[in-house]
Amino acid sequence: MSLVISHLARRFGATAVLRGIQLEVGKGELVALLGPSGSGKTTLLRIIAGLDWPDAGGLSFDGTDWLGKSAAERRIGFVFQHYALFPHMTVRDNIAFGLTVLPRAQRPGKAQIAATVDGLLRFLQIDGLSDRYPAELSGGQRQRVALGRAMAIEPRVLLLDEPFGALDAQVRRDLRRWLRGVHDSAGTTTIFVTHDQEEAFELADRVVVMNGGVVEQIGHPDEIYDHPATPFVARFLGLTVEVPVAMRAGRAQAAGLDLAALPRRALPDGPATLFLRPADIQPVPDPAAPFRVTETATTGALLRLVAESEAGCRIEAEVPRREARGLSVGQPVGLRIVAGQIFPGGAPSAAAPTDASRPLKEARP
């Protein structure tokens, strides 16, 4: 492992912003820090960069303690959300900047710097822009230049803080693919911060989900998507439907729900909560079923519906519209559950984002 973070803690006044972060990042890995606003992602990145220091814990790179080293000594490349390019410098000069300010003994000669910048301009596919000023570039082009500037010093670790946050959706998607390609060819160790799940999942080798200054889960994107480890991760990743169930011999049971597709879980008998994505619920018309469709709405491709039981259980499901025949208001339905995550304990938390009183938007009769 090249970067090792152990028991890292940081408070600002009375607020504990990082509470015992443990994380190891391997050489050439691309890791995403994903979490809601205020979860401590930027604080962690700033500590790795040498722009802030922890109150406790360790940070080392290749066995060398980094807490005793300055930002410059760590040789970190940093890209922020707001492209902090120098407005009075051309693209070429912006990219060269980090090399030109190195101490004389380490600074490459002028010809060497020019060759490095030329190489980066080609590598980053911005060689046609070298003589422009930042004001003459699009947002996406500016971020490419910012990345070029960060990479020019051949950083040991590249840190990106919401690098595409200010750009529109299509440009973000293009830049994501481009960044993954750049990362793979350059072999840099990269950590990037995002609160956009899709971005984290598409780009990263591993995703670190943070909440309230702790790491909730670390894993491969598919692992986290399919097996969220905590109720927080489940909700954060869209398992917004929470249903009380009873565990018996490792199987979950609830009236009106067909849970046969769920694998057996090593949980004690008793109350538990099943977390679901609305798309993991298949309503099946069944005159004998205890649920009834009470609301429907369409988004074009999908039919969203609410099914309610007489016992007061309210579940939102999402069905591809072409599979939604017969699912109109008043129809009794059984609910087949194709995937979900079960956590011990009964009452769904008050933090559950599903608000039973919230009507579906665009409801149609």
Ligand SMILES: Nc1ncnc2c1ncn2[C@@H]1O[C@H](COP(=O)(O)OP(=O)(O)OP(=O)(O)O)[C@@H](O)[C@H]1O
């Ligand atoms: N210098 C500071 N002084 C006091 N509080 C701070 C300071 N820097 C950050 N905080 C607080 O620490 C908490 C975590 O902030 P941080 O920026 O690390 O979160 P984040 O997960 O990156 O959030 P976002 O996605 O909004 O950038 C926040 O509550 C923030 O207000």
